[in-house]
Amino acid sequence: MEFDYDLFVIGAGSGGVRASRIAASHGARVAVAEEFRIGGTCVIRGCVPKKLLVYGSHFAEELQDASHYGWSVEGMSFDWAVLRDTVLRDVDRLEVAYTATLDNHKVEHFKQRATVTGPNTVRLASGREVSAKYILVATGAWPVMPDFPGxxxxxxxxxxxxxxxxxxxxxxxxxxxxxxxxxxxxxxxxxxxxxxxxxxxxxxxxxxxxxxxxxxxxxxxxxxxxxxxxxxxxxxxxxxxxxxxxxxxxxxxxxxxxxxxGRRPNTDGLGLETAGVQLGDKGQIPVDELSRTSCESIYAVGDVTDRVQLTPIAIREGHAVADALFGNNPRAIAYDCIPSAVFSQPPLASVGLTEGQARNQFGNVKIYTSDFRPMKNVFASRQERGLYKLVVDAGTDRILGIHMIGPEAPEILQAAAIAVQAKLTKADFDATVALHPSMAEELVLMR
CATH class of the missing domain: 3.50.50.60 (FAD/NAD(P)-binding domain)
Structure with a gap:
C-alpha cells in the first residue's frame, strides 16, 4: 500500500520534533501537526521560560548581597512587564528555531489539530485526510484543574x-x-x-x-x-x-x-479508539519497550505515555522510535538512572535511589552526608545550609544515589550522575582530588 507519508507525528514538542528530524535524516517522508506552537510544553510554556523567570528572580537576592562585596546599588526596582516580555520574546525565538529545524530536514508541518481516524490515517482540522505507514503520538500533557466552585x-x-x-x-x-x-x-x-x-x-x-x-x-x-x-x-x-x-x-x-x-496526558478527542489504541485510567497511552501502542502502526512518546514525564526522556524516546522504524536500530530506553532537578530556591537535584528506596531494595546501605554553609552565603545574612547525600550499597561500595540541595545543585549533579550511571564506587569518589574551593568538592570529601 502506498502512503502519503512514512511517518506522521501528532505534536511538535521535544519528542515529536526529535522523532521527525531523525526519521527524515534516515530518508523517511515525514509530516508533523501541531495545533498550538511548534516547540511544545517545555519550550513554549514550561521548563525553558520558567527557568528564565528563575534567573530573573535570582537578581533580587544577588542585588541584596552585592553591598557585602563592596557594591553600591542605588534605586533598585523591578518591572515585571520587562522580565515577562523578555522571556516571551525568547520563546518566540525558540519557536522559530524549532520550525527551522523541521524545514531544514524537509519535514512538512501543519499548524492545525490532527486526529487519528484509523491505524494508518489522520484527519487534519482543515478536513484533509492523510495516510501514513506509522503514526507517532507526542501530544504531551495538560495541567489538571481540580473541580471546586470558583x-x-x-x-x-x-x-x-x-x-x-x-x-x-x-x-x-x-x-x-x-x-x-x-x-x-x-x-x-x-x-x-x-x-x-x-x-x-x-x-x-x-x-x-x-x-x-x-x-x-x-x-x-x-x-x-x-x-x-x-x-x-x-x-x-x-x-x-x-x-x-x-x-x-x-x-x-x-x-x-x-x-x-499535576498534569494529565493530552489524549482527549484524539480519536485513538478508532485505531484500537488502549488508554489507561488517566488517559495515558500504555506502550511497550519500543514505544509501540496496542495498535502495531501507532507509537507514542513523552508525557502522553505511562512512563516518565521529563523532556530529555521524550527526546530519547522520539529518537529511539525513529531509529527503530527507519534506521534499523531498535533499542529500549533505560529508566533506572534518570537525573532530575527542582529549580526551587535553593534548587535541589537527585539521581538514583533515595535512602528509603535503597534500604528497601538492598537492605544494608551506608549514608554519607555533607551539611555545610555555602561560601556564597557567608557574607550574606542568610544562614541557609547546603546538604549533599550519598547513598551507598554497603556490600559492593557502589553509589546508588546522589541527592543535593544548595546553590547550583542541578549543574553539579549532571556530572555526578555519570558516576551513578557508570556504577562507580565510594572508593572512586574518595580517590578523586577535590576542586577547591568549590561546593562540588563536598562530593569527594565525605568520609
Missing part, C-alpha cells in the same frame, strides 16, 4: 507567563516541582506566597532529607504553608482580588491563585 478564577502554569502585573499575594495549590518552582519565583520577586496542599508532603519522590531542608529554608524566606488543606472555594471580589477558602481555615485573600496539582 476554579474559573484560577490559573495554571500555562497562563502564569502572561500575567499583566506582578501579584502582591499568590496562593499556590500543590507541592510538586511546578508548585515549588513558582512559589520560589514569586517569593523572590516580592510577592507574599502561600502554598496549600491536600497532603502534608512536598516533592513526593525526592529524598526526605532534601524535602525537609527545602521546607525549612523556604519558610525562613517567608513562604507560608497550609498542609492537608485543599482549596474548597474561590470567590472574586469587587476590586478584582480573590478570596480563597482552604481546608477549615478562614478565607485567605489573594491576587492570583496558581493551581499546580
Amino acid at each position: 476554579n474559573e478564577h484560577c490559573i495554571t502554569s500555562n497562563e502564569v507567563f502572561h500575567l499583566p502585573e506582578l501579584p502582591r499575594r499568590v496562593i499556590v495549590q500543590g507541592a510538586g516541582y511546578i508548585a515549588m518552582e513558582f512559589a520560589g519565583i514569586f517569593n523572590a520577586l516580592g510577592s507574599h506566597v502561600t502554598v496549600v496542599n491536600r497532603s502534608e508532603t512536598l516533592l513526593r519522590g525526592y529524598d526526605e532529607a532534601l524535602r525537609d531542608r527545602l521546607l525549612q529554608i523556604t519558610m525562613a524566606r517567608g513562604i507560608e504553608y497550609k498542609f492537608n488543606c485543599p482549596i474548597k472555594k474561590v470567590e472574586k471580589q469587587e476590586d478584582g482580588s480573590l478570596l480563597v477558602w482552604v481546608g477549615d481555615h478562614d478565607p485567605v485573600p489573594a491576587d492570583v491563585v496558581l493551581v499546580a496539582t
Whole structure:
C-alpha cells in the first residue's frame, strides 16, 4: 500500500520534533501537526521560560548581597512587564528555531489539530485526510484543574507567563516541582506566597532529607504553608482580588491563585479508539519497550505515555522510535538512572535511589552526608545550609544515589550522575582530588 507519508507525528514538542528530524535524516517522508506552537510544553510554556523567570528572580537576592562585596546599588526596582516580555520574546525565538529545524530536514508541518481516524490515517482540522505507514503520538500533557466552585478564577502554569502585573499575594495549590518552582519565583520577586496542599508532603519522590531542608529554608524566606488543606472555594471580589477558602481555615485573600496539582496526558478527542489504541485510567497511552501502542502502526512518546514525564526522556524516546522504524536500530530506553532537578530556591537535584528506596531494595546501605554553609552565603545574612547525600550499597561500595540541595545543585549533579550511571564506587569518589574551593568538592570529601 502506498502512503502519503512514512511517518506522521501528532505534536511538535521535544519528542515529536526529535522523532521527525531523525526519521527524515534516515530518508523517511515525514509530516508533523501541531495545533498550538511548534516547540511544545517545555519550550513554549514550561521548563525553558520558567527557568528564565528563575534567573530573573535570582537578581533580587544577588542585588541584596552585592553591598557585602563592596557594591553600591542605588534605586533598585523591578518591572515585571520587562522580565515577562523578555522571556516571551525568547520563546518566540525558540519557536522559530524549532520550525527551522523541521524545514531544514524537509519535514512538512501543519499548524492545525490532527486526529487519528484509523491505524494508518489522520484527519487534519482543515478536513484533509492523510495516510501514513506509522503514526507517532507526542501530544504531551495538560495541567489538571481540580473541580471546586470558583476554579474559573484560577490559573495554571500555562497562563502564569502572561500575567499583566506582578501579584502582591499568590496562593499556590500543590507541592510538586511546578508548585515549588513558582512559589520560589514569586517569593523572590516580592510577592507574599502561600502554598496549600491536600497532603502534608512536598516533592513526593525526592529524598526526605532534601524535602525537609527545602521546607525549612523556604519558610525562613517567608513562604507560608497550609498542609492537608485543599482549596474548597474561590470567590472574586469587587476590586478584582480573590478570596480563597482552604481546608477549615478562614478565607485567605489573594491576587492570583496558581493551581499546580499535576498534569494529565493530552489524549482527549484524539480519536485513538478508532485505531484500537488502549488508554489507561488517566488517559495515558500504555506502550511497550519500543514505544509501540496496542495498535502495531501507532507509537507514542513523552508525557502522553505511562512512563516518565521529563523532556530529555521524550527526546530519547522520539529518537529511539525513529531509529527503530527507519534506521534499523531498535533499542529500549533505560529508566533506572534518570537525573532530575527542582529549580526551587535553593534548587535541589537527585539521581538514583533515595535512602528509603535503597534500604528497601538492598537492605544494608551506608549514608554519607555533607551539611555545610555555602561560601556564597557567608557574607550574606542568610544562614541557609547546603546538604549533599550519598547513598551507598554497603556490600559492593557502589553509589546508588546522589541527592543535593544548595546553590547550583542541578549543574553539579549532571556530572555526578555519570558516576551513578557508570556504577562507580565510594572508593572512586574518595580517590578523586577535590576542586577547591568549590561546593562540588563536598562530593569527594565525605568520609
